[in-house]
Amino acid sequence: MTLGEKAAYIQGLADGVELDESTKEGKLIAALIDLVGDMADAIEALEDDVDTLNEYVEELDEDLGSVEELLYDEEDDFDDDFECDGNCCDCDSDCELADEDFFEVECPACGETICFDSSVDPEELACPACGEKFECIIAEEDLKALDGEE
Numbered sequence: 001m002t003l004g005e006k007a008a009y010i011q012g013l014a015d016g017v018e019l020d021e022s023t024k025e026g027k028l029i030a031a032l033i034d035l036v037g038d039m040a041d042a043i044e045a046l047e048d049d050v051d052t053l054n055e056y057v058e059e060l061d062e063d064l065g066s067v068e069e070l071l072y073d074e075e076d077d078f079d080d081d082f083e084c085d086g087n088c089c090d091c092d093s094d095c096e097l098a099d100e101d102f103f104e105v106e107c108p109a110c111g112e113t114i115c116f117d118s119s120v121d122p123e124e125l126a127c128p129a130c131g132e133k134f135e136c137i138i139a140e141e142d143l144k145a146l147d148g149e150e
Contacts, residue, residue, distance in 0.1 A: 003040035010036060105136050 001009075014033050020026040102115045103122070109132035114125065122136040 003043055004037075007033075007037040007040040103136075107132060108134055 011033055014029065019029055021030050102117050104113055104115050105125070106112070107114055107127040107130065110127060110130040112127055112129040114127060116122070116125065124133065125136050126133045
């Protein structure tokens with residue numbers, strides 16, 4: 001039985017006992033029964049809205065999954081073309097990042113090694129592997145050296 005049906009049932013019971021709405025108690029009970037009916041209508045409307053939103057979120061999740069597949073495929077293609085030895089911070093290979101200065105830190109959440117340069121704020125790092133945000137404190141002289149201010 002839905003809330004609307006239960007509210008209608010209570011209204012029917014009140015009508016069956018011939019509630020005298022001229023008394024204080026009768027007015028109170030009639031007002032409460034009306035309130036129950038209004039609340040049942042409002043709750044049913046909210047439930048409909050939640051169902052609609054859940055369907056929409058499921059569609060978005062499916063679409064996001066498709067986008068993630070495309071992005072991960074592109075990243076895989078980039079890694080194949082990049083041919084780095086996996087340690088771009090200190091690698092001696094011919095990768096385009098080998099000549100630049102980088103900092104290397106370990107993600108406190110997943111242990112992944114993260115490389116970044118001066119374009120990234122070390123106080124607001126986000127791990128590309130797990131997405132965890134954390135703060136990395138770097139000595140001021142290291143930042144100056146990275147920016148070429150020595």
